[in-house]
Amino acid sequence: MKELAVGVVGAAGRGSGFFGAFTHNPHTRVEALCDINEEGAKATAESIGVSKVYKDYEEMLDKAGVDAVVIGTPMPFHVPQSVMALERDIHVLSEVPAAVSIEEAKDLVRAVRQSKAKYMMAENYCYIRSNVLVREIARAGLFGEMYFAEGEYIHELKELNEITKWRRKWQTGINGNTYPTHSLGPLLQWLGDDRVVSVCCAGTGRHYRDPRGDYYENEDSTSMMCRTAKGGLVNIRLDMLSARPHNLTYCSLQGTDGCYEADRGFGDKPKIWLKSRSEKFEWMALSELEEEFLPEWWLHPPKEALEAGHGGGDYWEVVDFVQAILEDREPPIGIHEAMDMTLPGLVSRQSIEHGSVWLPVPDSREWS
């Protein structure tokens, strides 16, 4: 089997989080790195023994002989850099969210359709062990009809805003749910054959200023209510500004036959109630269902997965991306799943701007 040569852009930042998974994968090797921070890229390349280092992304695409790229650059580069690779039939694993505007989301969908290469969005929270377990229980039908889910991404990043300055514009400099995929991604996988058809976004007002004395454009906490095609409701809370400890992974699910609540830390444990397991309304630990429902790959993971970032998500998403290429099939978070996770947040910006009105979310499958 051919070994895939992988290029990583944004290699001195988030891109470096992918090295371990590609190095450990028997079908891939990290071939080239790219970053506008030349010093950082060179130092990183040296540390992992990669000799091809580029400052210019297109030069890497044209000269390094890569079969696939990982896009770990700031949000506004995801679409342009994905399109440039897809036009050259180079496979793309792109960081989240997939796009920063609906117009460029359409460009991306068009580019994927016209390319021979695969596109996958690297939504690593979909691969967190507990999220995978709940997904498998949902797929087995044990929650019954699922009609409510909620997710929270609470990550105070006022200081990080000043270091990674793009965040001050693209995450906290726009009102609405600017970073929805970590919460929405796993929930949509649980809900299965469903998608968000409309959203309504409201905020808490603004209570914090940046070091220059300006209020952040993003309200401190925003709540994006999502109506699904099957009539269900999903609520996504995003908060990157409030003074408080982090909670990046909280999520819950309610169906007619069961419910689930992730832990909120501080000694809490993920818990589940299933009608088929308990007549009484009593929680059981989610972990009690691991042996029965967790896929083998997460039941007995290699140490590289356990050591990988984001609860192992940074490892397993790479495994799925590589398998999709090798087996010539659609990746599990292909272009339309990526759009399902990204577009509600883009529409939420319009909703909050127009007084929290409900607005329809386009279905990328219908775009020509």
Ligand SMILES: NC(=O)c1ccc[n+]([C@@H]2O[C@H](COP(=O)([O-])OP(=O)(O)OC[C@H]3O[C@@H](n4cnc5c(N)ncnc54)[C@H](O)[C@@H]3O)[C@@H](O)[C@H]2O)c1
């Ligand atoms: N999935 C996750 O859990 C997760 C975690 C963190 C960040 N992210 C995403 O990863 C992306 C990067 O975030 P970060 O925190 O690493 O940001 P960062 O600013 O720390 O790193 C980005 C890197 O990209 C480089 N870069 C910027 N523009 C470039 C260009 N045009 N060509 C080549 N290199 C360029 C920068 O020099 C920097 O090294 C963001 O889109 C963010 O949303 C995802």
